[in-house]
Amino acid sequence: MKRIIIVCEGQTEQEFCKDVLQPHFNKKEIYLQSPTIKKSGGGIVPWKTLKGQIENHLKQDKEAFVTTFLDYYGIHDNHAFPEWDACKRIIHRDERMDLLKTSMHLTIDVSISHRFIPYLQLHEFEGLLFNDIKIFEDNFRPDELVNKPELEQTINANPNPELINDTPQNAPSYRLARIINGYNKIVYGSILAESIGLEKIRAKSPRFNNWITKLENL
Template identity: 60%
Template structure:
């Protein structure tokens, strides 16, 4: 599919693939080999490189693969002020736990270990009426690109590459 778009003039193509929970049957390039890499960020770099190498050589300079280690909502665990600007005090089911999570993870990209601790599941549990489709973009806007990039190094690197096209 990427090749179709890359074949159109001088267009660039990127991905934002939520890594966590991808079934083995999808068999992305380098998928099985990546499972031997214990460092999850190094694993993402490896998978991005493998995906890039799976594209025709003459099209690679216009393809920027990116795997989000965990779902997009992980990036939203950035600062309490953004949550306070988005939600009323009564909407917090457990603000102390939210603050604890924010303090525990210097890099919010690393939040998640199983389906019950996925960032969106945590937000569902901590904020009354949380809806990821509605509130994800509002929170991201309140956080701001500078803060998103500052705390999330892989995301920052991807955005940096996009800016330098």
């Protein structure tokens, strides 16, 4: 059975891997592990630290592939990711992220880097959850769904939910906190993701879909 280690930015991504991705890959006889980044308490750490963790995973399991599940907009100057300044000068977001992924790959020990597949979400994982209004209606009572107009506007205005995040205050998790009374990032994220289903998430989110396809074909 093939093995893939997904290094997750935080618990929200980890729960998604366990609840949604792992059952899917089990059917394909691919075993997933989804550890969170160490020493972060949730969130991204300096590249030097993360690089060490990635290389440790690759060295400890000499047959496993390692990938990342990180939020590009959670990376800051002080994290010192490779070619970060050059990436920031690129206007087109896809090209910017592709350069960063390539640079991450090139800094990994060449003897093991062929088993490393860097992946970055453009924005928060929660953006993927803005997929189907009915899923929210099925999972939350009217008194819990306290800002349905914002939910409808967000979904209707963003056919690709990966692009949701025009200001820090409008990051997907902040929107969900305004839309759902008592929103719990980890618990509700998993509930919504399972209800939507992996295929519907993939259908609306091309960058995410390309990543899953790549992992399926290892």
